[in-house]
Amino acid sequence: MRTWLVDKPRDGIAAVGEMAKFFGTVLGEVFGGRVFRFFGEALRQCGVLILGSTLVIWTLTFILGLTCGIEGAYFFRSVGAPAYSGVFTAWCNLRELTPYAFGYMLSAKVGTGLVAEIGAMRITDEVDALEVMGISSMTFLCGTRLLAAFLVFPVMYVGALGAGFFGSYLAVVQQIAEVSSGGFFLIFWMFQNPVDLIFSTIKGYMMAIVVVLVGLYYGYTAGGGPVGVGTATAKSMVLNLVAVHLIGAMGTQVFWGASPRAPIGG
Amino acid sequence: MVRAVADRTFLPVKSLLEQVGDMMILTGKTISSAVRPPFPYGGEFVQQFLFVLRLCWLPLVISNLAFNYGAPGLQAGNFLSLFGALDRHGGFFILAAMRENGPFITGIILAGVAGTAITADLGARKIREELDALQVLGVDPVKNLVVPRFLALMVTTGLFNAFAMCFGILGGLLATLTFQAPPGPFIATLLTNAAIPDLWGSMIKTTIFGAIIAIVACYKGMTASGGPEGVGRAVNTGVVIAVTAVFFFNYVFTQTLLGTHPEILILR
Numbered sequence: 227m228r229t230w231l232v233d234k235p236r237d238g239i240a241a242v243g244e245m246a247k248f249f250g251t252v253l254g255e256v257f258g259g260r261v262f263r264f265f266g267e268a269l270r271q272c273g274v275l276i277l278g279s280t281l282v283i284w285t286l287t288f289i290l291g292l293t294c295g296i297e298g299a300y301f302f303r304s305v306g307a308p309a310y311s312g313v314f315t316a317w318c319n320l321r322e323l324t325p326y327a328f329g330y331m332l333s334a335k336v337g338t339g340l341v342a343e344i345g346a347m348r349i350t351d352e353v354d355a356l357e358v359m360g361i362s363s364m365t366f367l368c369g370t371r372l373l374a375a376f377l378v379f380p381v382m383y384v385g386a387l388g389a390g391f392f393g394s395y396l397a398v399v400q401q402i403a404e405v406s407s408g409g410f411f412l413i414f415w416m417f418q419n420p421v422d423l424i425f426s427t428i429k430g431y432m433m434a435i436v437v438v439l440v441g442l443y444y445g446y447t448a449g450g451g452p453v454g455v456g457t458a459t460a461k462s463m464v465l466n467l468v469a470v471h472l473i474g475a476m477g478t479q480v481f482w483g484a485s486p487r488a489p490i491g492g
Numbered sequence: 493m494v495r496a497v498a499d500r501t502f503l504p505v506k507s508l509l510e511q512v513g514d515m516m517i518l519t520g521k522t523i524s525s526a527v528r529p530p531f532p533y534g535g536e537f538v539q540q541f542l543f544v545l546r547l548c549w550l551p552l553v554i555s556n557l558a559f560n561y562g563a564p565g566l567q568a569g570n571f572l573s574l575f576g577a578l579d580r581h582g583g584f585f586i587l588a589a590m591r592e593n594g595p596f597i598t599g600i601i602l603a604g605v606a607g608t609a610i611t612a613d614l615g616a617r618k619i620r621e622e623l624d625a626l627q628v629l630g631v632d633p634v635k636n637l638v639v640p641r642f643l644a645l646m647v648t649t650g651l652f653n654a655f656a657m658c659f660g661i662l663g664g665l666l667a668t669l670t671f672q673a674p675p676g677p678f679i680a681t682l683l684t685n686a687a688i689p690d691l692w693g694s695m696i697k698t699t700i701f702g703a704i705i706a707i708v709a710c711y712k713g714m715t716a717s718g719g720p721e722g723v724g725r726a727v728n729t730g731v732v733i734a735v736t737a738v739f740f741f742n743y744v745f746t747q748t749l750l751g752t753h754p755e756i757l758i759l760r
Contacts, residue, residue, distance in 0.1 A: 452723050
């Protein structure tokens with residue numbers, strides 16, 4: 227009785243506090259400029275991200291673009307306006323599913339990867355060894371990876387959007403083939419504008435940064451041998467998925483909740 | 493030079509194909525040992541079922557509510573309210589919450605939460621050589637460890653989908669209320685547009701998602717190697733493969749369902 231009424235909530239709040247403290251420290255490392263002493267390592271982490279994760283993320287957004295495309299094409303065929311499939315695919319890709327797909331794949335690929343990597347370093351005492359050598363492990367391990375994330379993700383995100391658009395184009399124009407290429411693109415580009423692109427990028431970027439921070443936290447605080455790394459990896463995934471969905475819903479509410487931003491009406 | 497380039501290109505592809513083949517073999521073994529007597533996996537099945545249930549229900553509820561409030565709720569609501577047709581909002585949720593978002597969010601959550609936990613568990617057993625010990629004792633790991641997880645994930649993913657749809661529709665209802673529209677037309681159009689093929693399509697889809705996730709998670713756990721790093725790496729690659737496979741299967745299934753059942757597309 228006492229355990230779940232008093233102890234569990236208290237532990238939960240304490241864990242949230244620890245996490246916030248950790249996030250603050252890592253962000254301080256990056257924005258305080260200390261991380262630039264290890265800029266070479268940050269660039270190497272950029273390379274790891276680009277070579278290791280980009281293709282997987284683009285593949286996932288491409289598949290979701292295909293799904294958006296067929297749903298949109300069939301839906302607008304059922305209301306008798308197949309030429310307007312572009313409305314659905316533009317909003318589905320740009321505003322909602324690409325940020326979500328980006329968040330999902332980042333938490334699966336990058337988030338758990340960070341936990342596994344840094345967690346393994348932690349339990350084989352490599353992190354302590356860094357400290358002994360006089361290198362701040364917080365800066366060298368966490369700061370550089372966060373800086374790499376800051377540098378790489380906007381570009382990767384815009385590429386992911388492109389992959390999603392291409393998937394939708396293939397599905398609507400080539401596969402279902404009820405609307406001409408020109409007609410599709412006319413509506414498709416009409417229903418989005420650069421401001422939407424910026425909003426969407428902010429949404430995906432927020433998700434990405436949270437995922438990286440959560441991954442760093444669970445990796446840096448891992449313990450309990452090989453099993454501990456596995457459980458920390460699994461735990462980070464729970465938090466990442468909930469955070470991705472909450473950020474997605476909040477972003478939609480803030481950016482598009484009050485105004486549809488569509489070229490209809492006055 | 494040519495040799496090096498060819499190795500760099502084809503070796504990953506080859507290892508990927510080999511892994512997919514191994515997973516297929518594991519699927520076959522799992523199904524055949526699930527139906528062949530004896531059936532020693534009852535207790536483990538119940539335990540895994542409750543484990544998945546306890547682990548996943550809260551992330552699932554929050555995620556579905558948030559996703560369906562934002563994506564189909566607010567965006568489609570905005571679009572419809574431009575035409576003054578917000579009373580049609582409910583009909584859109586058949587496409588959104590039932591056919592697409594409910595199943596794929598269930599798949600993502602189960603892959604991310606239950607799949608990773610299973611990989612971590614089996615991977616830790618593998619590198620502590622407990623699986624080899626089991627085989628020495630004459631206990632078949634596939635029958636005693638993989639089959640209960642496979643069945644438990646299939647059943648829970650299918651059942652969770654029902655809750656995913658409920659909370660997805662609740663999220664849509666909340667979005668309708670934020671437009672200051674009455675909830676009555678939402679529910680009325682939702683019920684008139686609902687069709688039986690959508691419901692069973694959604695259920696079958698999620699059950700197969702569960703099977704995919706269980707096989708990938710178990711395979712990656714049982715082939716983990718390389719000490720503590722190995723478990724983490726197994727979880728990492730496992731969840732990536734599971735997520736990609738779920739989305740790819742989702743595309744194929746949606747296409748098949750929409751192509752073979754055109755009557756569910758008619759708006760009523």
